[in-house]
Each structure stands twice: as C-alpha cells, then as structure tokens.
Amino acid sequence: MAAAAPPPAAALEQLSKTKMFGGHNLRFRHQSASLGCPMTFSLFLPASPASKLPVLYWLSGLTCTDENFIIKSGAQRAAAAHGVALVAPDTSPRGLNVEGEADSWDFGVGAGFYLNATNEKWKNWRMYDYVVKELPKVLTDNFEQLNTSCASIFGHSMGGHGALTIYLKNTDKYKSVSAFAPIANPINCPWGQKAFSNYLGTTKSEWEAKDDKFLAEQLLAGNFEEACKAAGAPLILRMQPGYDHSFFFIATFIDDHIAHHAQFLKSG
Amino acid sequence: MAAAAPPPAAALEQLSKTKMFGGHNLRFRHQSASLGCPMTFSLFLPASPASKLPVLYWLSGLTCTDENFIIKSGAQRAAAAHGVALVAPDTSPRGLNVEGEADSWDFGVGAGFYLNATNEKWKNWRMYDYVVKELPKVLTDNFEQLNTSCASIFGHSMGGHGALTIYLKNTDKYKSVSAFAPIANPINCPWGQKAFSNYLGTTKSEWEAKDDKFLAEQLLAGNFEEACKAAGAPLILRMQPGYDHSFFFIATFIDDHIAHHAQFLKSG
Numbered sequence: 001m002a003a004a005a006p007p008p009a010a011a012l013e014q015l016s017k018t019k020m021f022g023g024h025n026l027r028f029r030h031q032s033a034s035l036g037c038p039m040t041f042s043l044f045l046p047a048s049p050a051s052k053l054p055v056l057y058w059l060s061g062l063t064c065t066d067e068n069f070i071i072k073s074g075a076q077r078a079a080a081a082h083g084v085a086l087v088a089p090d091t092s093p094r095g096l097n098v099e100g101e102a103d104s105w106d107f108g109v110g111a112g113f114y115l116n117a118t119n120e121k122w123k124n125w126r127m128y129d130y131v132v133k134e135l136p137k138v139l140t141d142n143f144e145q146l147n148t149s150c151a152s153i154f155g156h157s158m159g160g161h162g163a164l165t166i167y168l169k170n171t172d173k174y175k176s177v178s179a180f181a182p183i184a185n186p187i188n189c190p191w192g193q194k195a196f197s198n199y200l201g202t203t204k205s206e207w208e209a210k211d212d213k214f215l216a217e218q219l220l221a222g223n224f225e226e227a228c229k230a231a232g233a234p235l236i237l238r239m240q241p242g243y244d245h246s247f248f249f250i251a252t253f254i255d256d257h258i259a260h261h262a263q264f265l266k267s268g
Numbered sequence: 269m270a271a272a273a274p275p276p277a278a279a280l281e282q283l284s285k286t287k288m289f290g291g292h293n294l295r296f297r298h299q300s301a302s303l304g305c306p307m308t309f310s311l312f313l314p315a316s317p318a319s320k321l322p323v324l325y326w327l328s329g330l331t332c333t334d335e336n337f338i339i340k341s342g343a344q345r346a347a348a349a350h351g352v353a354l355v356a357p358d359t360s361p362r363g364l365n366v367e368g369e370a371d372s373w374d375f376g377v378g379a380g381f382y383l384n385a386t387n388e389k390w391k392n393w394r395m396y397d398y399v400v401k402e403l404p405k406v407l408t409d410n411f412e413q414l415n416t417s418c419a420s421i422f423g424h425s426m427g428g429h430g431a432l433t434i435y436l437k438n439t440d441k442y443k444s445v446s447a448f449a450p451i452a453n454p455i456n457c458p459w460g461q462k463a464f465s466n467y468l469g470t471t472k473s474e475w476e477a478k479d480d481k482f483l484a485e486q487l488l489a490g491n492f493e494e495a496c497k498a499a500g501a502p503l504i505l506r507m508q509p510g511y512d513h514s515f516f517f518i519a520t521f522i523d524d525h526i527a528h529h530a531q532f533l534k535s536g
Contacts, residue, residue, distance in 0.1 A: 018512055018514060018516045018517075019510040019511045019512065019516065019520075020511075020516040020520050022520075025516060071340055072339055074519060076516075076519075077342070077520075243287045243288075244287065246286060248286045248287065248288040248293060248344075249287070249288070251288065251289075251342060251344075251345075252289050252290075252345075
C-alpha cells in the first residue's frame with residue numbers, strides 16, 4: 001500500500017467567528033512548526049473586499065494572548081473603514097511545560113519578546129520566526145482574500161519592541177511600523193535584561209542582534225529617539241500625557257495608527 | 269457633647285481612574301441604601317466641559333459588572349465627541365450571602381433585572397430603586413459637572429429590558445431610550461419567568477407591573493414591536509443579521525445609539 005499522504009502543513013482549526021463592523025473576528029488554532037506546540041491567532045476580516053486585503057500585524061504586550069487586542073482595542077472599526085485585515089498572534093509558546101515557564105509574568109509564557117532564543121532550555125521560544133516566517137505562510141496558504149505581500153506591523157509595549165525590531169530587520173517585508181509605548185531600549189531596562197539574559201545567554205554581544213509607569217525605567221523612548229536621530233531614520237514620536245499603559249490608551253489612539261498604516265498599505 | 273455628625277449619605281471611594289479619549293474612566297464604590305450592600309459603578313467623564321454634561325445611563329446584561337461596558341464597548345469615543353457622560357452601574361447586589369444567590373448565572377448575583385423584588389427572601393434586590401432614585405442622587409451630590417436632570421438610558425439584553433421598562437415608567441426623568449437585543453417580553457420567556465417568579469412570586473398579575481441566539485426564545489422583539497404598534501408608541505426597530513449577543517455586536521452599533529441619545533440630550 002502507498003503511504004498515507006502527510007497532513008497539510010498548516011491545517012487550521014477555527015475556534016470562533018463573530019461579526020463586527022460588517023466583517024468578522026475569526027480565531028484559529030494550528031500546530032506551529034517554529035514553536036513545536038499548538039498556537040492560536042486572531043484575524044479580523046473586513047466585509048467582502050473588491051480586491052485582496054492588505055495585512056496589518058498586531059503584536060501584544062506581556063501577559064496577553066491573541067484575544068486582548070480583539071476584545072479591547074476597538075481596532076476593527078478603523079480596519080473595516082480602511083479595508084485592512086488585522087492579524088493578532090499569541091505572545092509565546094504555551095503548554096510545553098518547560099521548568100519555570102510560568103513562574104513570572106514578565107518571562108516565559110506570555111512573554112516571548114518576539115525573538116529566537118538561543119539558550120537550549122528555551123529553544124521553543126522562536127516568536128521571531130513564527131511572526132516573520134511561519135504565520136505569513138499560514139495566512140497565504142489558507143486565505144486567498146489576503147495579499148500577504150502587502151503588510152505592515154504594529155504593537156504595544158513588548159509587542160512595540162517586537163514590531164520595531166522585526167520591521168527594522170525586514171524592511172522588504174513590511175510597508176510601515178508603529179508602536180504604542182514600546183519597550184524601546186530593552187538591553188538597558190529590567191524587562192529586556194531579564195528576557196535577553198535568559199533567552200540569549202549572558203554574553204551581551206549576543207544581544208546586539210536585537211534592539212527595545214514603565215516609560216522611565218522600562219520603555220526608554222528617549223533613547224530610541226536619539227538612536228533614530230543618529231541614524232537619520234524618520235520617526236514620529238508622540239507623547240500623550242496622562243494616559244496609562246492599558247488598552248484604554250491604545251483604544252484612544254488606535255484610529256490614528258491604522259490610518260497611518262493604511263496610507264502605506266494602499267499605495268504599496 | 270454634641271452627637272457626631274452622620275457620615276455623608278453618599279461617600280464615594282474612588283477605585284480607579286484611567287484616561288481615555290481625552291476624558292476619564294472613573295470607578296467608585298459606595299454603600300447603597302436601596303440594596304443594603306456596597307455597590308460599584310463606573311463613570312466616563314469627557315474632558316473639561318464648557319457647560320454641565322448630560323448623563324447617559326447604560327444597563328448591562330446577565331453576568332456583567334459595571335466594568336464590561338467600560339472595557340469592551342468602545343462607547344467612550346462617541347461619548348467624548350458628543351460631550352455626554354456615561355454611567356454604568358453593576359447588575360445586582362453582591363456579597364449579601366443570600367442562600368442560592370450564586371447558584372445560576374441567570375438569577376441572583378449578576379441578574380437583578382432592574383426591578384424591586386417583593387419576595388421577602390430577595391428583599392435586597394431593588395435595582396429599580398437603585399438605578400432610578402439612588403444613583404442619580406449620588407451623582408448629583410458628588411459631581412457638580414453633571415446635569416443629572418438631563419438624562420437618557422440604554423442597555424443590553426437584561427439591561428435592555430431594564431432601560432425600556434424604566435424609561436416607560438419615568439418619561440419625565442429620561443429624554444430617550446434605546447436597547448441592544450433587549451429581553452423585550454420577559455413574562456413570556458424563560459429568563460423572565462425564572463426571575464419574576466422568584467423575585468415577585470408566582471402570582472402573574474404581580475408581574476404585569478413589569479414589562480426579551482436568544483431572540484426567538486428569550487428576547488421576543490416581535491412581541492415588543494406589536495405592543496408599540498398597538499399603543500401608538502414610536503419605535504425604531506433595527507434587525508442586524510449575523511451579529512451575535514456579544515460586545516462585538518454592541519461595539520459595532522454603539523456610535524449610532526449614542527448619536528441618537530445626544531440629539532435628545534442636547535435639545536433637552
């Protein structure tokens with residue numbers, strides 16, 4: 001007998017579908033080859049597009065799953081208006097039972113930092129590959145209404161760090177980048193130092209391959225601004241006094257960010 | 269010695285304050301005289317108004333607290349744009365330890381149905397008095413920037429039932445009413461029958477003082493439509509195919525509802 005055909009590489013299990021702003025929130029589970037575990041992601045598809053939809057990736061912050069953004073940001077309103085699909089992955093591998101993976105809220109489960117770990121213990125933590133390589137292929141293989149070659153990326157806090165670093169290394173893959181309260185200089189803040197020393201080891205030269213009530217100690221936006229100036233990189237840096245680090249802040253300014261990306265995605 | 273002055277009737281403890289759309293989400297706890305227990309409510313105050321702010325009450329559905337609407341609806345965007353304050357009370361007394369109060373999700377805690385119970389066992393369940401009488405006074409006493417005499421009311425599911433019944437009994441107190449997927453005919457649906465028979469007793473004539481994937485069995489919007497026709501009451505009934513009973517549905521249409529109320533609140 002002939003051998004059974006292998007299962008499709010990216011078989012998706014649909015977990016939910018809810019209508020919103022004329023489109024649909026969809027949630028899927030699939031076996032991730034990069035991470036070696038099942039992963040969930042959420043996708044907002046605006047209503048019946050005339051042409052293929054560009055894709056805007058959202059990377060969430062510490063402790064989040066793929067659902068926080070879909071439930072709390074209100075992003076679907078502007079995404080529907082601009083005809084942009086939203087994709088929100090989870091923030092780390094889950095369920096691998098690596099010793100200590102859930103001991104702290106800012107490392108391990110829910111805290112993948114969008115990098116590829118080099119420390120053997122955390123070898124499954126390859127969120128960089130998952131977001132940059134695997135997830136776009138899963139989308140291309142499964143959603144013919146998406147134009148995955150026309151993509152942008154944004155995120156919040158740890159996910160802002162992820163969006164900035166992923167964009168800067170892949171300017172051929174993304175049309176634009178933005179971030180809410182990003183961890184903008186991770187090698188000089190406690191969150192980043194904890195993550196990098198564990199995922200990448202204590203040799204700081206290994207960290208250089210990466211760039212990041214948290215503003216002064218953790219986010220360090222000022223250092224990022226100076227780095228952009230020194231490199232001649234264009235940057236719009238907006239400070240919003242009085243807002244905290246929550247989704248109330250994100251919801252307030254999400255329309256601005258989506259409109260920003262839409263102009264690049266539509267001209268792209 | 270003179271007796272000590274009684275404590276202020278409506279001392280409010282502020283639990284949180286978060287900036288959103290230029291205004292603030294505020295959350296308070298206070299001792300409710302109507303309900304005999306501490307209650308929480310949420311208030312969205314748009315930024316520094318030129319004149320006093322009208323008030324739009326939101327009544328939530330089964331299982332909600334005062335927080336669901338604030339976190340998931342996205343209502344603050346339109347409320348800020350229209351200069352309308354949002355007030356979201358909790359959905360029942362809590363912490364009274366009445367036997368069986370938390371045995372089911374659709375009765376007792378989280379399920380006050382915005383009525384005054386007459387069954388002795390549920391004597392603290394007086395959400396009608398709390399919403400119509402006590403809460404407006406608490407607001408008047410504590411927030412001089414609010415014009416509580418210029419108010420409207422809306423809600424979802426059980427809270428849609430609450431908004432409709434409260435408005436119809438108090439057209440002097442509220443300028444307008446609207447509801448998302450309301451329980452529109454509670455005496456003829458399982459949720460209403462369970463609530464009314466327990467809170468009000470099994471004498472159905474007692475229920476008449478009150479006037480609901482839940483649409484066919486629980487919400488019964490068609491019956492409400494016919495009743496409005498028979499009574500000559502103006503009604504805009506919109507059916508939205510494909511939407512479920514969640515906050516994704518509410519968020520999609522919240523702007524329409526707030527704009528509807530704003531026209532009455534501003535001319536009022």
